[in-house]
Every structure is written in C-alpha cells, then in structure tokens.
Amino acid sequence: MGNTAIVGFGGAGYHAARALREADPDAEIHVYTDSPDAPYNPMLTTYYVAGRIDRETMMPYGPAEEIAAKLGLCLHRERVLRLRARERTLVTASGEERRYDDIVLATGSHPLVPPIEGLSADCGAVYVMRTPADADRLLARIREGISSALVIGASWVGIKVVEALCAHGVPTTLADMAPRIFPTATLPPVAEEIHRRLEAQGIALRFGSGIASIVPSGGGLVSTFSDGASLRTDVVALCLGLRPTVDIVDPAEFGMGKGLRVDLRMRTGVPHIYAVGDCCEAYEMITRQSMNVNLWANAFEQGEVAGRNIAGVPAQFGGNFIHNITHFLGMDFVGLGDNRSEGRTVSYRHPTEGWQLYAVLTGSGIGCINLLDNHAASGPAKAALIKRLTAPGTEIGPAARLALRESGLPADIIAEIGGY
Ligand SMILES: Cc1cc2nc3c(=O)[nH]c(=O)nc-3n(C[C@H](O)[C@H](O)[C@H](O)COP(=O)(O)OP(=O)(O)OC[C@H]3O[C@@H](n4cnc5c(N)ncnc54)[C@H](O)[C@@H]3O)c2cc1C
Known part of the structure; x- marks a missing residue:
C-alpha cells in the first residue's frame, strides 16, 4: 500500500481516483x-x-464530499502551488509540504486570453467559458439584460457559447481570423453549408480577420478587427483555445510539448509522476506523434490508466484520436481525422434526409471524414478510419461494412472509404 496524490479533481482526476481505489482497496489517496x-x-x-x-x-459524479466518502479519499480543498518532482513533494497554498509515493497531475487546461490592445485583466465585459463559475458569470450578465454579443x-x-446566447435571444456575431468555422476540423464545403445555416438563424459571421483591439466604451466594448472594421457589443466572449495548466x-524537469509528455502508461519523464487529461500530451494515432487532444x-481513459498502473495493474492508453462530435443550433457535425490531409475527396448527400458525408482518401487510407447531420454514422466511420490507419493498405471487415450500410451510406461510398 502506498500513498498517492492526485492534483486536480476534474474528469481526469476523478477517474484516476476511482480506478486506483477499485484496483487497490488499501491505497491512501489524497486529492x-x-x-x-x-x-x-x-x-x-x-x-x-x-x-x-x-x-x-454540470457535476455528473455528485458532490465532492460524497465522492470522497464513497471512494475513501482524503479531499484537500486547496491549491497546490508547486511540485518538487524529484522529491515527489507537493507544496500547497496553506504552506504544507508533503511527500507522496506517486503523484498524478490532472490539472486540466485554461482558456487562452492573449494580450489584446485595450483589454485589461479586470475588464468586466469580457467572458471565457470553462468552469461553473465562468458559466455563472455569463448567465448573470445575460439575466441583467444584454442586447448584443461578440x-x-x-x-x-465558441459555437456552444453562441448557442447559449441565442437561447436567450441575444443577437450574436461569431468571428475568427480563420476563413471558416472549426478551422482544424471542417472541409471547406461542409463549413460553407454550416455558415449558410448559421446566417439563416440570424447569427452574423466575420471570418478571415483577427482581433486588433477591444476597448471599453459606455458599458460595452468596441472590438476592432485587423481589416479595420469595428463592432460595438455589450459583451465579448473569448474562445481562442486552451492552454494546459502546468504552472x-x-x-x-519534464519533457514538455503543449502539455506534459507522457508514455502510454501515462508516466511523465520523472519516475512516479503521472499526467492525465488536458494537461498532458499523449500519443496521437493519425500523426503518430505526441499531441495535446482535449477531449472528455x-x-x-487516461485517468483510469494512471490509477491502475499506480495500483500495480498494468494498463495502457489506447491513443488519442483527433475527432470532434458536436451538436449545435440544430446541426450535428462530426469531424474525424486531419482536415489538412491531401488526397481525393468523395462526397455523398442523402437524397431525402439531406445529411452529408465528405471524405479525403489518401493513398493508403482515409485522411479525414466530415459528416453533417448523421450522428449515427460517426461510430462506424470512426472505426473504418482507425482500421485503415492502423493497418494501411487493408480493407475494412464485413461487420464494419454492415455498420456503415446501416448508418445509411450507399454501397459505392462504403467501398471507397472501406478500401475495397
Ligand atoms: C465549453 C466546452 C465544451 C467542450 N466540449 C467538448 C466536447 O464536445 N467533447 C469532448 O470530448 N470534450 C469537450 N470539451 C473538453 C473536455 O471538457 C475536457 O477535455 C475535459 O473536461 C478535461 O478534463 P480534465 O480533468 O483534464 O480537466 P479539468 O476539467 O479542467 O479539471 C482540472 C481541475 O484541476 C484543477 N486544478 C488546476 N490546477 C490546480 C492546482 N494547482 N491545485 C489544485 N487543483 C488544480 C482545476 O481547477 C480543475 O478543477 C469541452 C470543454 C469546454 C470548456
């Protein structure tokens, strides 16, 4: 029996604690x-x-104290200020210093707020979205009454924040310096279709120019873009990406990329220190490189793998996979794989239901798939992509073909993406 500290009690920290407890009923676990x-x-x-x-x-596992009682955890409601990795010692906000046999870093990530001209840290009209407190803040402002948002x-x-604002009837503009929505996932024709549908719902779009300044003005903000255009709104939400919380x-002391680099057992380069969830960078199957892929x-899974390994039950992470599945404003978008892939594009639009599939076929497999409005096809499409990725040059099996057929795809498209 050893003592383990888990720093951070989000999804990753919770699953690390639960897996460790399940595998070792006697472990001393501090969270x-x-x-x-x-x-x-x-x-x-x-x-x-x-x-x-x-x-x-928003808290799917119940109150923290109840979880702690059920799993037999020592819950410390305080911030860890520093990890002395080689000594395996945590220094906490109350000044406590404590050594552990194993430490799991599950500190997540935080919204990127870059320096923007005119924007000060205490500017009340700018919002981000990550924690329940962020949600409380935006909801309180909406309830006070706002008539416009950027x-x-x-x-x-970003799109989920737009959806939330629209649910309250707030006229909203969505902007990005990239030329299209979900720039790391969409293929251009799918993005164009999404843009059309958003505009039809009254959402203003501004793509292709970055933000140059955000200046408070009469209780609101004037945002100026790099092309010189400006827009006054009551609130601005910054959804510019995430940074791993590794402060x-x-x-x-560590191998660092965009996050703490880990092996498939979720071990960092420092013995007995593990990292899981958004704060780490783990193996990604498409690029075959280490990558920070922030998915629930x-x-x-990473939390579970770390918990088991600490308990002495060998476990390996199956690997990250770039994919995004999101439902927003009446649409279902599924993006699988790397949308920068080069190759031949095949497409299909269902004649009566209207859903669409686009796939980029590379020489030996599938580089990327976009699906619009057929959520049911995402599982089989993902399985096909993984199969052709992990065994290049081979075709998908009969069960995968059947699953794709049942999802509504015609035989010729299944043959194309199935590699036969
Ligand atoms: C609006 C939004 C939409 C999303 N949509 C999707 C989606 O559709 N699909 C999907 O798969 N994923 C989605 N994600 C991402 C997903 O939520 C995250 O990948 C996942 O929750 C990461 O869990 P985590 O435990 O690593 O991090 P977190 O949930 O961030 O937990 C980390 C915890 O550690 C705490 N902490 C940090 N530092 C310290 C410290 N020094 N001491 C003590 N505690 C500390 C933090 O306060 C936090 O509570 C979305 C995220 C957001 C914000």
Missing part, C-alpha cells in the same frame, strides 16, 4: 482541488447557460 465545485464536465457549462440543465447537472473564436467552445511544475473521453 487536491482548487475548485469550489464538485468534479464538473466543462462541456456542460454552456448547456447550463442556455437554461437546458440545472447547475448540479464571440471570438469559431471553435467547439506548478518546473518545465526543465481522453481525460476519462
């Missing part, structure tokens, strides 16, 4: 959290702002 809330699912924050769920539903960043987070480590399912 440190700087959040006043129970482990929350950041994906649910915008549903709460939109009024679709209540506040507690969301900067046409990302997964407690000395980067020189990754946080879940």
Whole structure:
C-alpha cells in the first residue's frame, strides 16, 4: 500500500481516483482541488447557460464530499502551488509540504486570453467559458439584460457559447481570423453549408480577420478587427483555445510539448509522476506523434490508466484520436481525422434526409471524414478510419461494412472509404 496524490479533481482526476481505489482497496489517496465545485464536465457549462440543465447537472459524479466518502479519499480543498518532482513533494497554498509515493497531475487546461490592445485583466465585459463559475458569470450578465454579443473564436467552445446566447435571444456575431468555422476540423464545403445555416438563424459571421483591439466604451466594448472594421457589443466572449495548466511544475524537469509528455502508461519523464487529461500530451494515432487532444473521453481513459498502473495493474492508453462530435443550433457535425490531409475527396448527400458525408482518401487510407447531420454514422466511420490507419493498405471487415450500410451510406461510398 502506498500513498498517492492526485492534483486536480476534474474528469481526469476523478477517474484516476476511482480506478486506483477499485484496483487497490488499501491505497491512501489524497486529492487536491482548487475548485469550489464538485468534479464538473466543462462541456456542460454552456448547456447550463442556455437554461437546458440545472447547475448540479454540470457535476455528473455528485458532490465532492460524497465522492470522497464513497471512494475513501482524503479531499484537500486547496491549491497546490508547486511540485518538487524529484522529491515527489507537493507544496500547497496553506504552506504544507508533503511527500507522496506517486503523484498524478490532472490539472486540466485554461482558456487562452492573449494580450489584446485595450483589454485589461479586470475588464468586466469580457467572458471565457470553462468552469461553473465562468458559466455563472455569463448567465448573470445575460439575466441583467444584454442586447448584443461578440464571440471570438469559431471553435467547439465558441459555437456552444453562441448557442447559449441565442437561447436567450441575444443577437450574436461569431468571428475568427480563420476563413471558416472549426478551422482544424471542417472541409471547406461542409463549413460553407454550416455558415449558410448559421446566417439563416440570424447569427452574423466575420471570418478571415483577427482581433486588433477591444476597448471599453459606455458599458460595452468596441472590438476592432485587423481589416479595420469595428463592432460595438455589450459583451465579448473569448474562445481562442486552451492552454494546459502546468504552472506548478518546473518545465526543465519534464519533457514538455503543449502539455506534459507522457508514455502510454501515462508516466511523465520523472519516475512516479503521472499526467492525465488536458494537461498532458499523449500519443496521437493519425500523426503518430505526441499531441495535446482535449477531449472528455481522453481525460476519462487516461485517468483510469494512471490509477491502475499506480495500483500495480498494468494498463495502457489506447491513443488519442483527433475527432470532434458536436451538436449545435440544430446541426450535428462530426469531424474525424486531419482536415489538412491531401488526397481525393468523395462526397455523398442523402437524397431525402439531406445529411452529408465528405471524405479525403489518401493513398493508403482515409485522411479525414466530415459528416453533417448523421450522428449515427460517426461510430462506424470512426472505426473504418482507425482500421485503415492502423493497418494501411487493408480493407475494412464485413461487420464494419454492415455498420456503415446501416448508418445509411450507399454501397459505392462504403467501398471507397472501406478500401475495397
Ligand atoms: C465549453 C466546452 C465544451 C467542450 N466540449 C467538448 C466536447 O464536445 N467533447 C469532448 O470530448 N470534450 C469537450 N470539451 C473538453 C473536455 O471538457 C475536457 O477535455 C475535459 O473536461 C478535461 O478534463 P480534465 O480533468 O483534464 O480537466 P479539468 O476539467 O479542467 O479539471 C482540472 C481541475 O484541476 C484543477 N486544478 C488546476 N490546477 C490546480 C492546482 N494547482 N491545485 C489544485 N487543483 C488544480 C482545476 O481547477 C480543475 O478543477 C469541452 C470543454 C469546454 C470548456
């Protein structure tokens, strides 16, 4: 029996604690959290702002103290200020220094807020979306009454913030310096279709020019873009991406990329120190490189892998996979693989239901798939992509063909993406 510290109690930290407890009933497990809330699912924050769920539903595992009692955890509601990695010692905000046999870093990530001309740190009208507190803040402002909003960043987070604002009838503009929505996932024709549908719902779009300044003006903000155009809104939401929260480590002690580099057992380069979830960079199957892929399912699996390994039950992470599945404003978008892939594009539009598939076929497999409005096809399409990725040059098997057929794809398209 050893003692283990888990720093951060989000999805990754929770699953690390649970897996460790399940594999070792005697383990001493200390969990440190700087959040006043129970482990929350950041994906649910915008549903709460939109009024679709209540506040507690953002916390799918229940109150933190109940989880601690059930799993036999020592819960420390305080921030860890520093990790002395080689000594395996945590220094906490209360000044405590404690050594552990194993330490799991599950500190997540935080929204990127770059320096923007005119924007000061205490500017009240600028919002980000990550935590229940961020959601509370935006919801309170919406309830006070706002008549316009600008969301900067046409990302997964950005579009969900747009959706939440629209749910309250707030006229909203979505802007991004990239030329199209979900720039790391969409193929151009799919993005164009999404743009048309957003504009038809009254959402103004501004793509292709970055933000130059955001200046407070009469209780609101005037945002000026790099092409010289400007827009006055009551609020601005910055959804410009995430940065791993790794401030407690000395980067020189670790292998660092965009996050703490880990092997498939979620071990960092420092013995007995593990990293899981958004704060780490793990193997990615398409690029075959280490990559920071911020997905709930990754946080879940990586936490479990670390927990088991610490308990002495060998476990390996299956690998990251670039994919995004999102439902927003009446649409279902699924992006699988790398949209920079080069090759031949095949496409299909269902004659009556209208859903669409685009796939980029590379020499030996599939580089990227976009699906619009056929969520059911995402599982089989993902399986086909992984199969052709992990065994280049081979075709998908009969079960995968059947699954694709049942999802509604015609035989010729299945043959194309199935490689036969
Ligand atoms: C709006 C939004 C939409 C999303 N949509 C999707 C989606 O559709 N699909 C999907 O798969 N993923 C989505 N994600 C991403 C997904 O939510 C994350 O990948 C996942 O929640 C990461 O979990 P985590 O435990 O690594 O990090 P977090 O949930 O960030 O947990 C980390 C915790 O550690 C705490 N912490 C940090 N530093 C310290 C410290 N020094 N001491 C103590 N505690 C500390 C933090 O306060 C936090 O509570 C979305 C995220 C957002 C914000």
